[in-house]
Amino acid sequence: MRMPTWIRRHLAALRALLVFTVLLGAVYPLAVFAVGQLPGLNGKADGSLVKSDGRVVGSRLIGQSFTDANGDALRQYFQSRPSNAGDGYDPTSSGASNLGPESVVDTLPDPKLIAAGKEDGNAAQSLLTQICERGKAVGEREGVDGRRPFCTPGGVGAVLAVFGTRTADGTVPAPTRVVSLNEQDGVVRAPFMATYKGVKVELARYGEDYAMGKVVPIRGNAPDKPAVPADAVTASGSGLDPHISPAYATLQVKRVATARGISTAQVEELVKANRTGRALGFMGEPVVNVLTLNIALDERFPVQK
Known part of the structure; x- marks a missing residue:
């Protein structure tokens, strides 16, 4: 008596399942493991x-x-x-970190949380500030000049928010207000530069919105080739x-x-x-x-x- 077609199909599928389970679930892994134990390969295979x-x-x-x-x-x-x-x-x-070259502005921490000895989970350093901070720390540890372009002496990104009327090319020739975005009032005594185009530079204050200002990184007088290599800070x-x-x-x-x-x-x-x-x-x-x-x-x- 000939079996129904649906039963034959199920049996064929079962045989294929068993064959591939043995081949791919046992024979192949054992073969790969055996090759990995050959002299010269076993160390790498073991991590x-x-x-x-x-x-x-x-x-x-x-x-x-x-x-x-x-x-x-x-x-x-x-x-x-x-x-x-x-x-x-x-x-x-x-x-x-998934931060790119345009990550130059920090998210400042809440000073009340800092004063209470807590961390502000919303605060975040920009990639620029991370690099500046590391460069300063490595320089101090190794006894070399840790300065890097676009970094303040305190080890944060030297970035200004410049307010005023912009020209067609996006510049602000006559600023009305300038803020050092990564230097927080109450954390540092004074901004890294006193004036910008004749306007006094302010320290950033927590909670203030500086989105309308033009972001202007300041290169500073750091050497063209920093003493601290790039892989020490990235x-x-x-x-x-x-x-x-x-x-x-x-x-x-x-x-x-x-x-x-x-x-x-x-x-x-x-x-x-x-x-x-x-x-x-x-x-x-x-x-x-x-x-x-x-x-x-x-x-x-x-x-x-």
């Missing part, structure tokens, strides 16, 4: 884990912070580039970059050598040993792995306690 003193301390593919409980940089270690992934280098929150797209540029590594050599009581030549030797060139000889830029460099420092020149 490129790095061990020190017999224990896993991280992955050479994921960055991490080298700071104390207060978030301050440990002077005996090379510092990684900034991270916007969660609280920093969180693989579960990988991502960038986060990577993933927020997990484990590398820094050779320039940023070089900037930190003196501090690390002093903290460990060794010569800069000894530190530079380890920096060179943990530097990798361009991928395939032409893609990307040379980089230094911060984790493996710091481990090498601890192994060769441990800090005397």
